[in-house]
Structure formats: C-alpha cells, structure tokens
C-alpha cells in the first residue's frame with residue numbers, strides 16, 4: 579500500500595519513460611494488510627493510492643482521503659473490493675492489473691484441479707500417517723481428465739488460459755457459459771456456449787472464472803450443485819463470494835458432487851473451525867493463484883506504473899472504464 583502526497587516522509591524521483599515525476603510517498607512496508615484505522619488516518623490529503631485486495635475502498639475511505647485523491651491503483655485483477663460508484667462520483671481514475679497474472683492463475687487452477695480430482699492431499703496424508711498398506715485396486719481412486727467435459731463459468735482471459743493448459747490432457751469437450759456467447763475467445767479453445775443448467779449437467783470438471791458482481795454473488799448454490807453429476811469436480815479460483823458455502827458443504831458431504839478445490843473463500847482467511855475443512859473431498863488453498871515471484875513482480879510494477887501515469891494525467895497501461 580503506497581500513499582502518494584506532498585508532505586510525507588519518503589521522497590523519490592521516479593523515472594517513468596522519458597519523464598521524471600517527483601513524488602513523496604509513504605509505504606506500508608509489511609506483507610500484512612495496513613490496519614483500517616491507520617489507513618483512514620494516513621490517506622488524508624493524498625493524491626494517489628496504491629492498494630491490494632485486502633483494502634476496502636469505499637465512501638468512508640474516499641471521504642477520509644479527501645478531494646486531492648485523483649488516482650487509485652489496485653494490485654489485482656479483481657476489483658470487487660472497490661466501490662466503483664463512489665470512485666466514479668468523485669472522478670477518481672482506477673488502474674488494475676489484468677493479463678500479467680493470467681499464466682500464474684491458470685497454472686494454479688490446473689494444479690488445484692488435479693490435486694482435487696486425483697485426491698493428492700488425502701494420498702500424501704495416508705502415505706505419511708501409516709494408511710498406506712498393500713496396493714489396493716480401488717484405494718484413492720479419483721477422476722481423470724482424459725475424455726472428460728470441462729465447463730468454464732465466465733469465459734475471459736483466465737478461462738481460456740486454463741482450457742489451453744487442460745487440452746493436452748485429452749479433454750473431450752470444452753463448454754462455457756457467460757452473460758452472452760464470446761465467440762472470439764471460445765474459438766481459441768473450441769468451446770461451445772451452453773446454458774447455466776447445461777453447464778451444470780454436462781461438466782465433469784467445472785471451473786469458475788467469473789468476476790464477483792451482484793449478478794454472480796452466490797450463483798454457485800444448491801440449484802447448481804443439485805444438477806451436477808455425483809462424479810463431478812468443482813473448482814473456484816475467482817472469488818469466494820460466487821459460492822454459497824453452506825450449499826457447497828451440503829453437496830460435498832452428501833456425495834452430490836465428488837469434490838471441490840477452492841483457492842478463495844468467504845471470509846478470508848477461512849476460520850480453521852469451518853465445516854469445509856472437515857471434508858476430505860474439499861481442498862482449500864489460501865488465495866495463492868497469482869503467487870509466483872514473476873507474476874507478483876509484474877503486478878507490482880504494473881500497479882506502480884498505472885499510478886504514476888494516472889498522476890501525470892496520462893492514460894494508464896490498464897485502466898478500468900468507470
């Protein structure tokens with residue numbers, strides 16, 4: 579989190595293209611989120627703010643910042659932590675970091691899918707704790723990608739990148755649903771547009787890649803799970819808010835679906851006492867999809883450049899249309 583303003587402790591000449599921009603900035607120099615109270619105090623009077631997805635940028639924070647604030651840059655592709663309406667109302671420009679994390683997120687999604695479908699966490703636990711007896715015919719059997727139908731809910735850059743990585747596993751068919759067909763993206767992976775119901779019914783693996791919006795909030799609920807096959811695997815690397823977790827628990831614990839792999843939950847962190855942690859067929863990761871050194875470096879650099887360009891009144895590299 580970096581707050582850019584006139585009269586703060588650190589000062590730097592930041593080279594940007596052929597220009598120099600003199601900024602004074604204060605850095606929250608910790609991997610832990612800046613405490614809300616501290617953030618509310620420190621944003622007062624800043625011209626720009628660089629945040630991550632743990633910071634809720636709402637009317638309270640924007641009021642605390644005051645009228646100097648012209649640019650917000652989030653180091654994330656998701657922007658459900660930003661109140662876009664409030665930002666637009668105040669004429670604040672917003673930068674974000676799509677594209678640079680697509681490869682890392684797709685890679686992690688494939689890893690999570692295979693970990694869940696081939697029951698790798700259960701398997702390593704058995705091996706370590708003495709559950710490994712003789713070779714047994716049906717022990718720790720899972721579901722394979724070869725000849726399967728993979729469904730993608732929300733076909734964007736990341737959905738396409740996931741499908742491209744899964745295709746060599748001999749997937750039979752890719753299907754997807756979105757607000758409307760997206761033929762250009764779909765043709766790259768030969769995916770067929772289907773209804774939400776058909777996606778539920780046909781998918782052997784269902785990967786959720788949509789943004790969290792009022793329309794997608796808890797859209798993965800008992801209506802979806804009840805239509806899925808009891809051999810199907812559900813994967814979510816988008817936002818926890820798209821899933822109704824009580825319904826998912828029910829579907830997993832009653833065998834309505836075979837397994838779930840989640841990189842995102844509500845809340846984050848998910849309390850260790852949460853019922854989903856009791857299930858062997860649920861693999862939960864702590865929101866690490868973009869966590870590779872290369873990608874996090876690219877995200878920080880893009881977020882910083884977006885901020886500086888915005889402060890200079892120029893088009894950002896990746897700017898949200900408000």
Ligand SMILES: O=CC(=O)O
Pocket residue numbers: 631653654655656657679868
């Ligand atoms: O979840 C990660 C992001 O939105 O960048």
